[in-house]
Amino acid sequence: MIILTTGPMFSGKTETLIKTAIDLENAGAKYIAIKPTIDTRQAGNIIKSRASNRSIKAVSIDPFQADQDIISLIQAQKFLNIFIDEIQFFDKFSLLATITYLSIFKDMNIYLYGLNFDYKNKIYDINNYLIGIIDLKIDLKSECYLCGCAAEYTKRLIRSDKEIIIDDNIYVAACQEHK
Numbered sequence: 714m715i716i717l718t719t720g721p722m723f724s725g726k727t728e729t730l731i732k733t734a735i736d737l738e739n740a741g742a743k744y745i746a747i748k749p750t751i752d753t754r755q756a757g758n759i760i761k762s763r764a765s766n767r768s769i770k771a772v773s774i775d776p777f778q779a780d781q782d783i784i785s786l787i788q789a790q791k792f793l794n795i796f797i798d799e800i801q802f803f804d805k806f807s808l809l810a811t812i813t814y815l816s817i818f819k820d821m822n823i824y825l826y827g828l829n830f831d832y833k834n835k836i837y838d839i840n841n842y843l844i845g846i847i848d849l850k851i852d853l854k855s856e857c858y859l860c861g862c863a864a865e866y867t868k869r870l871i872r873s874d875k876e877i878i879i880d881d882n883i884y885v886a887a888c889q890e891h892k
């Protein structure tokens with residue numbers, strides 16, 4: 714089973730990931746959580762929720778060789794569940810190959826979390842590729858920074874052409890009208 718959870722920043726993706734992982738653990742199921750090394754907001758090997766301050770252990774891996782690194786982690790230990798955070802930072806073909814392998818050959822439950830749109834309001838490619846293979850898609854929304862309406866976009870408050878800037882303070886969630 715492959716479940717994709719997407720949404721803008723500040724929509725509770727990480728909190729949802731942590732809650733799902735803790736629920737599995739309480740039910741006696743083993744899981745592994747993966748995050749890309751590019752996400753420098755959290756020190757150490759954890760995924761932490763800004764909303765609740767809760768955290769779980771995670772393994773940081775190079776997002777450009779996810780296939781090699783994730784598959785060797787899975788082969789070292791038997792996990793039935795895998796969480797992958799911030800999927801938009803991974804090389805899409807490497808990640809797709811990994812997901813397909815783990816789903817078909819290892820029969821794992823795969824929980825994916827990532828941004829829906831980039832700061833130019835363009836859908837992250839990986840989401841388009843995943844549509845054909847996922848079993849369930851969950852769209853989370855935030856609140857618009859201006860009007861408080863349901864927000865599905867992430868807006869950058871500074872001008873920059875840099876593709877990736879990791880800093881929560883320069884982004885807000887925005888609705889269709891205020892994106």
Ligand SMILES: [Zn+2]
Nearest residue numbers: 857860888891
């Ligand atoms: Zn708005």
